[in-house]
Amino acid sequence: MAPSKSFCAESKKDVDPNNNENDSLKKTSKLKFELPANYKYEVQECICFRPKAAFECRRCNHYICGRICEVCQQHPMVTFLMDFHCCPCCSAPTTDIKLSQLSLEEIHKIEDGILPGDNDDFN
Numbered sequence: 001m002a003p004s005k006s007f008c009a010e011s012k013k014d015v016d017p018n019n020n021e022n023d024s025l026k027k028t029s030k031l032k033f034e035l036p037a038n039y040k041y042e043v044q045e046c047i048c049f050r051p052k053a054a055f056e057c058r059r060c061n062h063y064i065c066g067r068i069c070e071v072c073q074q075h076p077m078v079t080f081l082m083d084f085h086c087c088p089c090c091s092a093p094t095t096d097i098k099l100s101q102l103s104l105e106e107i108h109k110i111e112d113g114i115l116p117g118d119n120d121d122f123n
């Protein structure tokens, strides 16, 4: 009796049906949980409502306040008419327009200074 019992237990240990089942169950459940985490949804930031910035044309040194036209990866069909497609002064492509180190305020001051008395003439 005793030897057969131990044999039974040993064979059970060898086959390990319980353990295998648990293992495979763990693996599948783990896989299920890992799938969404592994699935990289690349979040492209919406740039539609990015703030205005100060730019400077490298060709004519004209200061530009606003936004350079960029395609929003989330809304590729959306265009903003106010965005610059090129330099408004010399039509240089946006590749020639760089971010200015001046603030918008400083540029506004410069622009105001460039056009003195214009309003008086019109009035």
Ligand SMILES: [Zn+2]
Residues within 6 Å of the ligand: 045, 046, 047, 048, 049, 072, 073, 074, 075
């Ligand atoms: Zn967008």
Ligand SMILES: [Zn+2]
Residues within 6 Å of the ligand: 057, 058, 059, 060, 061, 062, 087, 088, 089, 090, 091, 092
């Ligand atoms: Zn320009």
